[in-house]
Amino acid sequence: MNKGIMVVVSGFSGAGKGTVMKRLTAKYDEYALSVSVTTRDPRPGEEEGREYFFRTEEEFQKLIDEEGLIEYAQYVKHSYGTPRAYVEEQLAAGKNVILEIEIQGAMKIKEKYPDTMLVFVCPPSMEILRERLTGRGTETAEVIEGRLKRAVEESRGMDQYEYLLINDDLEECVDTLHNMIRSERLRASRNTDFIEKIQKEAEAFV
Amino acid sequence: MNKGIMVVVSGFSGAGKGTVMKRLTAKYDEYALSVSVTTRDPRPGEEEGREYFFRTEEEFQKLIDEEGLIEYAQYVKHSYGTPRAYVEEQLAAGKNVILEIEIQGAMKIKEKYPDTMLVFVCPPSMEILRERLTGRGTETAEVIEGRLKRAVEESRGMDQYEYLLINDDLEECVDTLHNMIRSERLRASRNTDFIEKIQKEAEAFV
Numbered sequence: 001m002n003k004g005i006m007v008v009v010s011g012f013s014g015a016g017k018g019t020v021m022k023r024l025t026a027k028y029d030e031y032a033l034s035v036s037v038t039t040r041d042p043r044p045g046e047e048e049g050r051e052y053f054f055r056t057e058e059e060f061q062k063l064i065d066e067e068g069l070i071e072y073a074q075y076v077k078h079s080y081g082t083p084r085a086y087v088e089e090q091l092a093a094g095k096n097v098i099l100e101i102e103i104q105g106a107m108k109i110k111e112k113y114p115d116t117m118l119v120f121v122c123p124p125s126m127e128i129l130r131e132r133l134t135g136r137g138t139e140t141a142e143v144i145e146g147r148l149k150r151a152v153e154e155s156r157g158m159d160q161y162e163y164l165l166i167n168d169d170l171e172e173c174v175d176t177l178h179n180m181i182r183s184e185r186l187r188a189s190r191n192t193d194f195i196e197k198i199q200k201e202a203e204a205f206v
Numbered sequence: 207m208n209k210g211i212m213v214v215v216s217g218f219s220g221a222g223k224g225t226v227m228k229r230l231t232a233k234y235d236e237y238a239l240s241v242s243v244t245t246r247d248p249r250p251g252e253e254e255g256r257e258y259f260f261r262t263e264e265e266f267q268k269l270i271d272e273e274g275l276i277e278y279a280q281y282v283k284h285s286y287g288t289p290r291a292y293v294e295e296q297l298a299a300g301k302n303v304i305l306e307i308e309i310q311g312a313m314k315i316k317e318k319y320p321d322t323m324l325v326f327v328c329p330p331s332m333e334i335l336r337e338r339l340t341g342r343g344t345e346t347a348e349v350i351e352g353r354l355k356r357a358v359e360e361s362r363g364m365d366q367y368e369y370l371l372i373n374d375d376l377e378e379c380v381d382t383l384h385n386m387i388r389s390e391r392l393r394a395s396r397n398t399d400f401i402e403k404i405q406k407e408a409e410a411f412v
Binding site for chain 1: 326328331332333336351354355357358360361362364365367368369370371382385386388389390392393394395397398400401404405407408409411412
């Protein structure tokens, strides 16, 4: 049990994924948060290497050509991808690598790396999510409708995930996720080397 | 998430399963420990309904005929089985039911009830187990050899289990098992009703 595991966290926009991930990585040092690379421009307050690595179309294409991304996808007119080097370094160092990505990327990663753990974050109720998405009456009807449509899309994919994580209380949610990942690492299928070692040692008994 | 789950706990004799189960059920009230029925005679200190329910061959056969056992097996010349009524009552009451049984029974239960969670308890090292099994020099060579052979048998089945639980420190082991069971209950495949509810509520957004 020395190599870490990859954990994909998806879920409803507005379910508080980002806050949970920040708290998880601050509270426990066995996690590393993967930072995506994108071709879109930074928004005010975003920092290179914190929210995203910001790259040009050419640089992004070069990453693809060099197999430097473990998955990538295009949304609207911009590209997003997960840099391979960081993920592999952190796994080798025994960290569990958290990838906060959307369902298309999640499914691509699961196909390529079947050992990836898939977690879907839900709000405590859809009524609470609807209230958050409709906002405080400051957004246009169009913006709100877009958000609600997106939530419908997101809900359709949730049965593709392995675990559900309800985000009601932040600390409780973080600890539940932490325990979930620790338990997942104790699956027999992830510890075949250990099982073989025990079996060999037992065979030597007689 | 109202019905409990069945958890089969097997593992090496001498790995401390019994102590872990006693502490788990004493520490958390969401567990119920299934008590097996047997045709063998009580040993000194054993109590009806605590270690086992002690029944005659005829009573045992009647239980089988009435489908009162969820699994049963014969070891040497005695029969052992798991009474159905208690398991079903406790699951309906939301308790997780722990069944401490051997591999043959474990596999039969998993086949009949695929939702059963399978946990295998290991000692921290096989050297520690060997020391425990060879005892303090008070047993005959035959008794010791029997125990070691049994450990070899037990080790051969461990890859049939879903989770490994290392029993090093008792409290840590109990909490790890508790977290494992809680996490298992958050599997998407165990919460299809909840997923459908969320999806329906989301569809109503637009």
